[in-house]
Amino acid sequence: MNTPITLTQRELLSLSPDVRAQVREATTSRRVVLNPKDKPANHSSAPPVDQFVLDPLPHESTILHDSLDEQRANDARNSAFLDSMPAAFAHSAQPDLPPNALVIPDVYESFYQSGDIPDDLVVSMESTAIRSILPIVDNKQQIESIIDGGSQIIAMSEAICHELGLAYDPRIVLKMQSANGSISPSLGLARNVPFRLGDITLYLQVHVVRNPAYDILLGRPFDVLTQSVIRNLPDENQTITICDPNTGKVATVPTVPRGPPRTRTQGFQPSRN
Template sequence: MPAAFQLATETADLKQTDAPPPGAIVIQDPVEQYLRTHPDEDPKPFLRTSADSLAIRAIEGTFQGGLKASCILDSGSAIVSMSEGLCHALGLAYNPSIVLEMQSANGELNPSLGLARNVPVRFGTIVVYLQFHVIRSPAYDAILGRPFDVLTQSVVQTFGDGSQTITLHDPNSELSATVPTLPRKPPQYARSLPPPHAPFRDSRI
């Protein structure tokens, strides 16, 4: 073995920052050597990172009477729900004895208004029947939670450009449909309530 190599191996306290022993052969890092000879070029990034934020995805549902609403896909929700405004626009009846305590993001608890059963909704070419919990004034028209995913055996495919499709299976007809998702829309059926101190208007006028 060369004397320089033997000297390096026998020096137990040799640190990485110390100069190599005389006569040692040093192999330069090829990337560092290239950048030294091409100072105007920056190394190309090899690491792909996520975006800071992306829009929540939704699909358009067609309800009775042809009324359309943006339905947010939320597999983290244990229920399917709609706003009171959408419920009133559809003229749906609901059972007020079935009430859930809904917890908002800030921890506040608000009771739901009731449950509307077997509401038909068309997505693409298939129709499914959902149990909607009615919420007084949420920041959405409708949310499709886990019961929707299980009923339709939904399969979501997300692409690198941020677009997304969802394939739904109709358990009643055995038909399937792939539906493109869209960025969520602001609620269109928010119920307009009178101001808290609005003057009473005589109904006889």
């Protein structure tokens, strides 16, 4: 027990909270305001500038305000000192936590600080493709439909509506607000449009929209009607289990990555002459 142990300053600061506190106390600059009681008794008239500069300091213990350049130099020196210290010392320089406070560190940050990141560490990807399903719409065509539970409606592009020959009520106009805040009116409402997925046929109320970035958007009404349950798999695949509200049938439908929307030339065709 009497054998001396040699420690580096870094190891000592990381092990002893008292030493860290003393180092922080010694390296932190402070501004001390002069006490009004320490002013001279005869302060009714201010002395000339030259006399004030040449007068000695009133008390040796008085600390004058640092100039701007000195304060910047102190801040830079303290920042460099903190950067050279280990992470434990840097955390101790932060505002004191309440007694017996429970701090939960970030696991990935701990691996990063130690430099020992496991090879089998699983992290999330930067982005993944939007998923969609392929129902047969109006018993005519299989059209890609994006699943978006954040949308309050079910929408269809005007081009797909004309391609299927669906009739819609132009009196039902909805003012739609996009993510960037812009508002555009819909063209009308197509009622009871059949969507067939396997043995399940759903009758949906679809708003027709001009020039959207999708063919069909299945919003929140689709999830409520089918009581859908979405399962995301580690390989980026996704399945959706739906229930037929009329027959009670249940089916699990695989989703596919979203593809480009269909395009259709609008207006008059160019002349062949």
